[in-house]
Amino acid sequence: MELKEQYSIPRIPAILFMLAAILTLCTFVIYRYIHQDYILTFVFGIALLPLCITLILEIRRKSNLLQKQLTLLIICGAIIFSCYEIGYKGLIYISPTVFIFFFLFNLKSSLILSTLYACISLVSALQVESVELVLRFSVATFDCIIFAAIFAHIVNKQRQALVHLANTDELTGALNRKQLKTKLELSVYEYQQQQIPASLLLIDIDFFKMVNDNFGHIMGDQLLNKFSQHIQKKIRKDDLLFRFGGEEFLILLPNTQFESAAIVAEDLRRSIEEQHFLDQHPQVTCSIGVADLRQADTLDTWLKTCDNLLYTAKNAGRNCVVARA
Numbered sequence: 505m506e507l508k509e510q511y512s513i514p515r516i517p518a519i520l521f522m523l524a525a526i527l528t529l530c531t532f533v534i535y536r537y538i539h540q541d542y543i544l545t546f547v548f549g550i551a552l553l554p555l556c557i558t559l560i561l562e563i564r565r566k567s568n569l570l571q572k573q574l575t576l577l578i579i580c581g582a583i584i585f586s587c588y589e590i591g592y593k594g595l596i597y598i599s600p601t602v603f604i605f606f607f608l609f610n611l612k613s614s615l616i617l618s619t620l621y622a623c624i625s626l627v628s629a630l631q632v633e634s635v636e637l638v639l640r641f642s643v644a645t646f647d648c649i650i651f652a653a654i655f656a657h658i659v660n661k662q663r664q665a666l667v668h669l670a671n672t673d674e675l676t677g678a679l680n681r682k683q684l685k686t687k688l689e690l691s692v693y694e695y696q697q698q699q700i701p702a703s704l705l706l707i708d709i710d711f712f713k714m715v716n717d718n719f720g721h722i723m724g725d726q727l728l729n730k731f732s733q734h735i736q737k738k739i740r741k742d743d744l745l746f747r748f749g750g751e752e753f754l755i756l757l758p759n760t761q762f763e764s765a766a767i768v769a770e771d772l773r774r775s776i777e778e779q780h781f782l783d784q785h786p787q788v789t790c791s792i793g794v795a796d797l798r799q800a801d802t803l804d805t806w807l808k809t810c811d812n813l814l815y816t817a818k819n820a821g822r823n824c825v826v827a828r829a
């Protein structure tokens with residue numbers, strides 16, 4: 505399952521919700537028609553149209569967010585008009601509709617749009633209703649908006665935490681293997697389509713087993729964590745750090761040619777050599793393989809090349825960088 509940071513209504517509940525809305529609107533249109541209120545019949549008939557189209561597209565998995573947003577705005581327009589025409593009978597539909605804003609827009613836009621929508625509807629209702637009644641509806645409506653905003657905020661925060669948990673390695677905070685596949689595949693695609701360069705740095709801590717053996721696994725874990733934090737501080741905002749395996753890390757350098765990648769790798773190697781990670785184990789070094797992306801590369805061959813270069817660096821005595829010629 506793909507987790508997105510912004511909440512969206514899953515397909516089946518969205519279809520059921522639209523069916524319920526169509527049923528409500530149809531009943532309203534028939535009722536208004538029977539009462540010979542042809543203007544409202546026409547306005548809600550018009551609002552039904554985009555809703556039916558959205559439902560059909562959703563069933564065929566072809567609807568998009570913008571189209572759903574427009575449908576909501578058209579329905580809100582019809583409800584505002586009904587508030588102007590029939591007062592409280594229109595006002596009762598504001599509360600359920602304000603909630604939908606929070607599913608289709610981000611929090612800030614939802615707050616602005618739903619408040620604007622509520623204000624226009626309430627002022628419109630003043631044409632046919634008493635101030636007292638409109639005030640009562642105002643309290644209920646703004647309570648709904650506040651509640652929906654708090655709810656949306658909590659859900660989004662929890663969702664972001666979930667996305668973070670699903671995508672990162674708990675010990676080091678680096679991105680995990682699942683993310684690695686997704687991001688690297690995208691880089692390979694962008695290179696093949698638009699020649700956007702990218703490079704990989706595969707980094708392995710030298711003699712890491714000795715840290716575990718001499719000082720215990722907890723100290724080994726601490727080193728992995730500090731090592732990862734150090735790299736995070738050194739790389740650019742757009743560069744991505746992944747935990748590749750036990751004490752192996754991979755850095756994806758987007759928009760980076762071979763020469764620059766080799767310089768970054770050498771800077772990093774030197775900074776790690778100079779860094780004091782653990783009191784008990786003063787010097788930590790690493791070996792790095794550097795491979796830029798080339799035309800014939802697939803995700804697997806790119807990674808394999810990097811792995812071979814790292815192996816060469818290890819065989820060359822460690823604490824060095826080996827880049828693809």
Ligand SMILES: Nc1nc2c(ncn2[C@@H]2O[C@H](COP(=O)(O)OP(=O)(O)OP(=O)(O)O)[C@@H](O)[C@H]2O)c(=O)[nH]1
Binds near residue numbers: 710723
């Ligand atoms: N503490 C800790 N150790 C780990 C973790 N994952 C893997 N390791 C250990 O990392 C060590 C890797 O050892 P080796 O593959 O022999 O590599 P090395 O000792 O770094 O030697 P070279 O890579 O050849 O320089 C093993 O002892 C693993 O048990 C982890 O999450 N925490």
